[in-house]
Amino acid sequence: IYDKMLDIGAGDGCVTQRCSHLFKQVFATExxxxxxxxxxxxxxNSFCTVSLEDHNVLVNGPYDVVTCFNVLDRCSHPISLLRxxxxxxxxxxxxxxxxxxxxxxxxxxxxxxxxPEEILKVKGISWEExxx
Numbered sequence: 001i002y003d004k005m006l007d008i009g010a011g012d013g014c015v016t017q018r019c020s021h022l023f024k025q026v027f028a029t030e031x032x033x034x035x036x037x038x039x040x041x042x043x044x045n046s047f048c049t050v051s052l053e054d055h056n057v058l059v060n061g062p063y064d065v066v067t068c069f070n071v072l073d074r075c076s077h078p079i080s081l082l083r084x085x086x087x088x089x090x091x092x093x094x095x096x097x098x099x100x101x102x103x104x105x106x107x108x109x110x111x112x113x114x115x116p117e118e119i120l121k122v123k124g125i126s127w128e129e130x131x132x
């Protein structure tokens with residue numbers, strides 16, 4: 001069993017829940033207030049924020065594992081997000097990241113979509129072309 005996990009963009013917590021038995025403490029971030037409420041109802045320490053510089057995220061770290069599932073393709077600063085993930089981990093920590101392929105990044109802005117401000121270069125459209 002590990003000490004702490006942070007799930008970035010945890011949504012309703014279904015994936016978080018599948019991993020939770022491996023950790024003494026599970027923390028989750030989510031932009032949606034409704035999803036934060038659901039995370040709390042499931043017993044997770046949830047922070048309703050889009051910033052990994054949020055006080056609650058920082059004071060509870062460092063984390064053994066930071067997960068980021070299907071978030072990099074929906075945020076405006078994916079490269080900065082990856083740097084923040086690294087900073088939040090223990091020296092021996094691990095990041096677990098997943099993106100949908102083919103990679104088609106955009107940021108939701110109300111009813112509209114816009115391009116991210118940072119471009120994360122992903123080549124190829126299949127898993128085999130992108131694994132490393």
